Amino acid sequence: MLGHRISRFGSAIVKQLAREGYLSATYGTRNLQRSYGHYLPSLPMVQRQTRTSQEAFFLNNHRFYTASATSSDETEKITIIFVDKDGEEIPVKVPIGMSVLEAAHENDIDLEGACEASLACSTCHVIVMDTEYYNKLEEPTDEENDMLDLAFGLTETSRLGCQVIASPELDGVRLAIPSATRNFAVDGFVPKPH
Amino acid sequence: MSRYLARYMVSRYFSSVPSRPLHVCVVGSGPAGFYTADKLLKAHEGARVDIIDRLPTPFGLVRSGVAPDHPETKIAINQFSRVAQHERCSFYGNVKLGSDLLLSELRDLYHVVVLAYGAESDKDLGIPGETLSGIYSAREFVWWYNGHPDYSGLKPDLKSTDTAVILGQGNVALDVARILLRPTTELASTDIARHALSALEESSIRKVFLIGRRGPVQAALTAKELREVLGIKNVHIRIKESDMSVTPADEEEMKNSRARKRIYELLSKAAAAAGTSKSDPDQRELHFVFFRQPDRFLESNERKGYVSGVNLEKTILDSTESGKQIAVGTGEFEDLNGSLMLKAIGYKSVPINGLPFDHKKGAVPNVSGRVVSQTLENLSQTEPGLYVCGWLKRGPVGIIATNLYCAEETVGSISEDIEKGVFKSSKAGSKGLMQLLEKREVKKVDFSGWEKIDAKEQQMGNERNKPREKLVTWKDLLAAAAAN
Numbered sequence: 001m002l003g004h005r006i007s008r009f010g011s012a013i014v015k016q017l018a019r020e021g022y023l024s025a026t027y028g029t030r031n032l033q034r035s036y037g038h039y040l041p042s043l044p045m046v047q048r049q050t051r052t053s054q055e056a057f058f059l060n061n062h063r064f065y066t067a068s069a070t071s072s073d074e075t076e077k078i079t080i081i082f083v084d085k086d087g088e089e090i091p092v093k094v095p096i097g098m099s100v101l102e103a104a105h106e107n108d109i110d111l112e113g114a115c116e117a118s119l120a121c122s123t124c125h126v127i128v129m130d131t132e133y134y135n136k137l138e139e140p141t142d143e144e145n146d147m148l149d150l151a152f153g154l155t156e157t158s159r160l161g162c163q164v165i166a167s168p169e170l171d172g173v174r175l176a177i178p179s180a181t182r183n184f185a186v187d188g189f190v191p192k193p194h
Numbered sequence: 195m196s197r198y199l200a201r202y203m204v205s206r207y208f209s210s211v212p213s214r215p216l217h218v219c220v221v222g223s224g225p226a227g228f229y230t231a232d233k234l235l236k237a238h239e240g241a242r243v244d245i246i247d248r249l250p251t252p253f254g255l256v257r258s259g260v261a262p263d264h265p266e267t268k269i270a271i272n273q274f275s276r277v278a279q280h281e282r283c284s285f286y287g288n289v290k291l292g293s294d295l296l297l298s299e300l301r302d303l304y305h306v307v308v309l310a311y312g313a314e315s316d317k318d319l320g321i322p323g324e325t326l327s328g329i330y331s332a333r334e335f336v337w338w339y340n341g342h343p344d345y346s347g348l349k350p351d352l353k354s355t356d357t358a359v360i361l362g363q364g365n366v367a368l369d370v371a372r373i374l375l376r377p378t379t380e381l382a383s384t385d386i387a388r389h390a391l392s393a394l395e396e397s398s399i400r401k402v403f404l405i406g407r408r409g410p411v412q413a414a415l416t417a418k419e420l421r422e423v424l425g426i427k428n429v430h431i432r433i434k435e436s437d438m439s440v441t442p443a444d445e446e447e448m449k450n451s452r453a454r455k456r457i458y459e460l461l462s463k464a465a466a467a468a469g470t471s472k473s474d475p476d477q478r479e480l481h482f483v484f485f486r487q488p489d490r491f492l493e494s495n496e497r498k499g500y501v502s503g504v505n506l507e508k509t510i511l512d513s514t515e516s517g518k519q520i521a522v523g524t525g526e527f528e529d530l531n532g533s534l535m536l537k538a539i540g541y542k543s544v545p546i547n548g549l550p551f552d553h554k555k556g557a558v559p560n561v562s563g564r565v566v567s568q569t570l571e572n573l574s575q576t577e578p579g580l581y582v583c584g585w586l587k588r589g590p591v592g593i594i595a596t597n598l599y600c601a602e603e604t605v606g607s608i609s610e611d612i613e614k615g616v617f618k619s620s621k622a623g624s625k626g627l628m629q630l631l632e633k634r635e636v637k638k639v640d641f642s643g644w645e646k647i648d649a650k651e652q653q654m655g656n657e658r659n660k661p662r663e664k665l666v667t668w669k670d671l672l673a674a675a676a677a678n
């Protein structure tokens with residue numbers, strides 16, 4: 001089973017993962033219900049700890065998704081830059097139509113999704129770092145706003161990662177993952193009183 | 195040295211010395227316990243985490259608190275199960291801190307002990323008549339309908355009255371109101387305990403009052419849950435229009451909180467729509483009553499020792515320095531009759547021997563998750579290797595997600611202490627725990643034991659078109675866990 005999964009990644013990465021002890025941390029496949037059905041049999045989660053392993057993913061395997069998706073050879077991709085809890089920027093390629101939550105999981109970005117996109121948890125909260133991009137998004141629905149009201153570290157430009165879907169206008173968007181131990185001293189991060 | 199590099203080197207330190215793993219025990223397998231374990235396992239390759247729980251079943255309030263008609267919220271269990279199955283993590287149920295084990299023993303066995311055992315008692319109103327029969331805490335009632343083995347035998351009387359009075363207007367109050375009012379045909383396909391479903395099917399409750407001591411702008415409930423209760427079939431909402439007027443201080447509160455504003459707007463809409471509905475025989479009513487605080491419970495004349503109503507004092511709001519508006523009594527009183535009273539005014543944690551405890555807050559004093567033993571001249575002295583997370587740390591507020599960030603903070607403190615080299619001595623860890631439990635003849639239930647319970651419950655549920663039929667007694671739970 002492990003071997004089967006690994007074959008998707010390319011051996012260079014396998015070596016790196018093995019060296020760093022990541023292989024122990026594989027999780028079962030996720031079951032995301034909404035928004036991007038045909039990516040469902042997603043890749044296993046592996047711990048991402050170094051930037052290098054992240055870059056290695058892309059250097060060595062541009063077709064990261066093609067192994068798990070049926071039709072995505074021609075699928076257009078955009079770049080989403082995640083800003084993780086340490087403030088590190090991690091650019092990832094995301095096919096149009098995929099949710100930000102799935103994109104994070106596919107790329108081992110530490111973003112929870114406790115309710116697996118059923119709009120019942122707010123653990124997939126992300127902060128759109130530039131207002132310009134925030135304004136390009138469709139307005140959140142009442143249901144998303146209800147959950148956002150409870151999100152940790154809510155800002156003016158907060159959204160739920162499971163509801164934001166990759167689209168061409170979002171190419172280059174930076175999305176921060178709120179942290180309990182670190183504040184983002186960057187534009188667009190305005191902690192809101194509850 | 196960057197934060198990241200520091201963390202990396204720390205994890206190297208433990209992982210490169212496999213003979214010296216970092217032994218961690220997490221007490222409590224609710225969201226706080228599981229998020230703590232998850233973050234520790236991710237941050238420290240040398241960490242070995244044992245999670246113990248007093249119940250044979252994991253997941254804390256996600257199993258025993260979250261309402262049966264909220265299956266989507268319980269999906270969090272999937273992620274928690276993945277953590278429990280991590281090769282460096284073990285779950286041991288049916289092990290109670292404070293009776294099976296002492297805190298001092300755990301601290302001897304593990305480098306790090308994280309207490310995340312939640313809040314398993316209730317805030318008191320402290321008013322006359324509180325011990326009369328017919329008065330329950332929402333915690334007891336919730337544990338009853340969710341099949342918690344300690345309260346599955348509660349048998350609240352739902353047949354002698356048509357009125358239930360719920361004190362408090364938080365989300366727990368709303369959960370309880372919804373369970374009392376929702377058509378049982380809708381509850382039948384949830385994982386509600388069978389005894390509760392039968393009792394609700396025979397229930398004569400048609401009117402539920404939700405009593406808040408402050409106004410609609412301060413109601414503790416949240417928009418999603420309010421929207422849901424406003425939408426229940428055949429339930430008519432009653433709100434006095436006069437309660438909906440707002441003061442400049444209320445306006446200010448709403449300006450500062452979009453959540454408050456949205457809740458107020460939902461309530462206003464419901465108040466305006468009230469009364470337009472036609473009466474029908476199965477009609478049920480939900481009354482939001484604002485600006486009333488309970489003053490004393492009334493004892494029934496016919497049934498000694500039983501409650502027959504509650505005396506409420508009208509209140510007005512007074513602004514405090516911090517800007518918070520609090521309720522103050524006006525000296526005007528009124529009675530509200532009902533022989534089922536549910537107190538949903540908040541939970542409280544239970545202290546255990548050897549643990550510093552803030553009795554007023556009902557939680558453990560801590561700085562960023564480190565347990566504080568004493569504070570002298572503003573300097574906090576902390577207990578080495580002892581941490582808290584979740585409701586025990588913050589008090590009984592917040593949703594599942596709040597515990598994620600709470601765990602991040604606690605694990606951040608643990609990581610800092612690892613960096614400082616606090617955990618040098620060698621510890622027995624799991625092995626020592628196993629020996630101790632064996633000596634005491636404690637029958638622990640490990641994760642595979644829970645999986646047997648889970649499979650049995652799902653199979654029983656399957657036969658009844660429910661996601662699961664919970665086993666609700668200690669005996670049945672332990673038998674299922676031990677089955678071959």
Ligand SMILES: Cc1cc2nc3c(=O)[nH]c(=O)nc-3n(C[C@H](O)[C@H](O)[C@H](O)COP(=O)(O)OP(=O)(O)OC[C@H]3O[C@@H](n4cnc5c(N)ncnc54)[C@H](O)[C@@H]3O)c2cc1C
Nearest residue numbers: 222224225226247248254255259291311312584585593594
């Ligand atoms: C009725 C109710 C409904 C809720 N509904 C929702 C909801 O729909 N959505 C949402 O996001 N949040 C909800 N919440 C809030 C959420 O459940 C809490 O934020 C969360 O469960 C708190 O996590 P915890 O781990 O601190 O405590 P808990 O979940 O209470 O976990 C504590 C664990 O410790 C164990 N334990 C207790 N004492 C001991 C001991 N001495 N030794 C060993 N183990 C012990 C218990 O068995 C339990 O498993 C609800 C809360 C309540 C009360």
Ligand SMILES: NC(=O)c1ccc[n+]([C@@H]2O[C@H](COP(=O)([O-])OP(=O)(O)OC[C@H]3O[C@@H](n4cnc5c(N)ncnc54)[C@H](OP(=O)(O)O)[C@@H]3O)[C@@H](O)[C@H]2O)c1
Nearest residue numbers: 362363364365366367407408414538539540541590591592
């Ligand atoms: N679906 C969900 O997401 C969900 C479901 C259940 C619970 N939860 C969460 O779990 C936490 C606990 O919920 P909870 O309902 O137990 O607590 P809560 O939200 O703190 O609500 C407590 C209620 O009791 C009132 N109260 C407290 N002391 C009182 C007193 N002495 N006299 C009269 N009224 C009093 C409070 O009024 P004041 O405001 O005036 O103090 C408030 O209305 C909350 O954070 C809640 O959001 C979430």
Ligand code: FES
Nearest residue numbers: 115117121122162
């Ligand atoms: S994953 Fe739960 S709200 Fe997005």
